[in-house]
Amino acid sequence: MTTQATTSPAPRRVRPRRRPSLGIIVGIAVLAALALAPLTGSRHSLGIWTVALIFAGVSSGWAIAGGLSGLIPLGHAAFFGIGGYASAVVFAKYDLSPWLGIVVGMVIAAALAWLMTVLAVRFKVRGPYFALYTLAWAEMLRILASNLDYLGKTNGVLVPYKVDAGPADLQFSDPRGFYLVAVGYAALAMIVFLLVKRSPLGWRLSAIRGDEPTAAASGVDVARSLTRTMALSAAMTAIGGGLYAQYIQYIDPELAFNVSVSIDIAVRAILGGAVLVLGPLLGSVAMTSVTELTQKYMDALPSASLLVLGLAIIALAHWFPTGIGGLGVRLKRIWSRRSDRV
Amino acid sequence: MSDIVMSAVDVNVRFGGLRALADLDLEIRSGEVLGIVGPNGAGKSTLFNVLAGAIRPTSGRVLLQGRDITSSRADQRARMGISRTFQTVRPFLDETLVRNVAVAALAVGDGRAHAMDVAVDLLEQVGLADKAAARASELGHGERKRLELARALAVRPRVLMLDEVMAGLNPSEVREIVELIRSLCAASGSELVLIEHLLSAVRSLADRVVVLDAGRVLADGTPDDVFGDPKVIEAYLGTKYATS
Ligand SMILES: Nc1ncnc2c1ncn2[C@@H]1O[C@H](COP(=O)(O)OP(=O)(O)O)[C@@H](O)[C@H]1O
Numbered sequence: 001m002t003t004q005a006t007t008s009p010a011p012r013r014v015r016p017r018r019r020p021s022l023g024i025i026v027g028i029a030v031l032a033a034l035a036l037a038p039l040t041g042s043r044h045s046l047g048i049w050t051v052a053l054i055f056a057g058v059s060s061g062w063a064i065a066g067g068l069s070g071l072i073p074l075g076h077a078a079f080f081g082i083g084g085y086a087s088a089v090v091f092a093k094y095d096l097s098p099w100l101g102i103v104v105g106m107v108i109a110a111a112l113a114w115l116m117t118v119l120a121v122r123f124k125v126r127g128p129y130f131a132l133y134t135l136a137w138a139e140m141l142r143i144l145a146s147n148l149d150y151l152g153k154t155n156g157v158l159v160p161y162k163v164d165a166g167p168a169d170l171q172f173s174d175p176r177g178f179y180l181v182a183v184g185y186a187a188l189a190m191i192v193f194l195l196v197k198r199s200p201l202g203w204r205l206s207a208i209r210g211d212e213p214t215a216a217a218s219g220v221d222v223a224r225s226l227t228r229t230m231a232l233s234a235a236m237t238a239i240g241g242g243l244y245a246q247y248i249q250y251i252d253p254e255l256a257f258n259v260s261v262s263i264d265i266a267v268r269a270i271l272g273g274a275v276l277v278l279g280p281l282l283g284s285v286a287m288t289s290v291t292e293l294t295q296k297y298m299d300a301l302p303s304a305s306l307l308v309l310g311l312a313i314i315a316l317a318h319w320f321p322t323g324i325g326g327l328g329v330r331l332k333r334i335w336s337r338r339s340d341r342v
Numbered sequence: 343m344s345d346i347v348m349s350a351v352d353v354n355v356r357f358g359g360l361r362a363l364a365d366l367d368l369e370i371r372s373g374e375v376l377g378i379v380g381p382n383g384a385g386k387s388t389l390f391n392v393l394a395g396a397i398r399p400t401s402g403r404v405l406l407q408g409r410d411i412t413s414s415r416a417d418q419r420a421r422m423g424i425s426r427t428f429q430t431v432r433p434f435l436d437e438t439l440v441r442n443v444a445v446a447a448l449a450v451g452d453g454r455a456h457a458m459d460v461a462v463d464l465l466e467q468v469g470l471a472d473k474a475a476a477r478a479s480e481l482g483h484g485e486r487k488r489l490e491l492a493r494a495l496a497v498r499p500r501v502l503m504l505d506e507v508m509a510g511l512n513p514s515e516v517r518e519i520v521e522l523i524r525s526l527c528a529a530s531g532s533e534l535v536l537i538e539h540l541l542s543a544v545r546s547l548a549d550r551v552v553v554l555d556a557g558r559v560l561a562d563g564t565p566d567d568v569f570g571d572p573k574v575i576e577a578y579l580g581t582k583y584a585t586s
């Protein structure tokens with residue numbers, strides 16, 4: 001799938017050329033700009049954008065399943081929370097690096113996602129039922145965490161300050177340190193998304209998204225593709241949960257597993273465009289901006305940000321069903337069509 | 343009986359109270375083109391679903407070269423070379439035509455680059471090469487049927503089952519696809535099973551015809567024998583079938 005000419009001439013080949021997509025170029029530019037951004041700006045806004053970037057990564061992790069496979073998981077708080085608790089517990093209780101905790105969280109989240117999806121495939125849970133089914137799993141974990149002494153019940157787990165802490169402990173004397181970690185995570189999540197999208201697994205997922213019976217008749221192992229995808233998506237999401245808990249130095253059942261977390265993760269991706277690499281990042285930036293701006297200028301109205309977001313989602317669903325990123329894709333198409341004619 | 347490639351043995355399929363297939367036995371023999379005809383609702387598509395693993399029969403067995411494959415899934419059977427088209431085609435609309443076909447080649451073990459080449463070749467065979475980079479959603483009905491055919495061929499079938507590929511096509515499209523199927527049969531060496539309402543097409547393509555009626559085999563023989571059989575004529579005149 002490269003553009004190099006092969007030795008045997010194949011004149012009528014219509015094989016599509018593989019170019020670096022506009023999405024990748026824009027993505028690199030955006031991430032570079034983000035990495036440089038804290039050179040300006042206040043500490044307050046740095047904190048906001050650190051969290052926004054963590055959620056951009058989480059949302060990209062969601063989009064591996066929610067965008068590429070056609071499943072609509074609505075319980076990714078389960079994996080986010082597992083990552084959060086694992087990193088907090090490993091650090092606070094065992095005095096080991098939170099990075100190790102994040103890896104532990106990834107493994108547990110992937111195993112849970114695998115189990116969830118095996119059962120869903122076995123009992124043919126799809127569409128809106130799959131959404132509710134995954135949401136129920138996250139709720140189960142919320143109740144479990146609220147009742148386990150080991151996890152501090154509803155009080156959650158505090159991540160202690162460490163003297164002479166360093167990057168290995170995910171604690172930074174300069175807040176720009178954590179910000180850069182968040183940029184790195186968002187970049188990693190986007191790269192993984194793109195690698196999956198272009199891999200053989202990505203081809204299979206696209207077929208499954210198109211039509212499951214036709215995909216199966218084409219030899220695509222639907223069950224295996226979906227379980228692998230959910231496991232990977234869960235692991236990528238767990239990293240974000242781990243980073244989040246380390247950043248705010250705290251995790252509790254609501255921050256980890258609340259339904260609103262699941263919705264937040266999904267909405268960021270859908271808002272930006274769940275099948276596009278850049279979608280979750282765009283969606284996350286948009287959502288954080290809306291929240292911040294409405295809090296700043298419309299604070300008389302307590303839920304103004306939700307109202308604005310709701311309206312934005314309705315407008316997007318109507319005019320640009322593929323999200324903010326879809327707007328870019330459409331502009332690009334119009335542009336290339338025009339330049340074809342010239 | 344080594345010349346039997348695939349068979350259904352004593353197959354029953356029930357949908358609630360409805361017997362879609364009743365004690366059905368069917369053999370697909372080596373090298374033949376088998377036509378399956380019958381009025382609407384006779385159970386033809388259900389038979390394909392059973393053979394291709396899309397549904398499990400309520401009872402009975404499916405054999406591929408003597409091996410019991412009743413419990414293997416649709417995707418496994420596709421990779422064994424049992425390929426089918428759907429009566430109602432549902433291509434991957436957001437994907438290009440090459441990718442629609444290439445994913446099937448990929449599933450049977452081709453690398454991505456080779457799968458793309460295979461797909462382009464097949465699209466050429468079905469006359470869609472010039473649209474290879476277009477999206478499936480841009481295709482008309484007849485083109486979608488041909489895309490479905492290319493997709494079904496991409497798994498390199500040993501048994502290829504075509505479910506009413508001519509339904510809804512205009513006469514010139516039918517002529518093209520008859521030619522195409524004929525050349526496929528000549529070239530591929532795979533067994534072909536054809537469900538077709540268009541009796542003239544079955545007559546000109548099939549070596550053997552099986553008539554289904556109400557889930558049972560009503561007649562089985564050469565096209566001339568079968569279409570001259572009073573039972574068959576009655577089944578058809580009685581129902582006055584229409585193409586769906
Ligand atoms: N999934 C299904 N659920 C319930 N009934 C079905 C299903 N598929 C087919 N049938 C019924 O089984 C009978 C045979 O259908 P089908 O095999 O599609 O017939 P044909 O292809 O010969 O027209 C019909 O009465 C049809 O309504």
Ligand SMILES: [Mg+2]
Nearest residue numbers: 386387388429
């Ligand atoms: Mg039918």
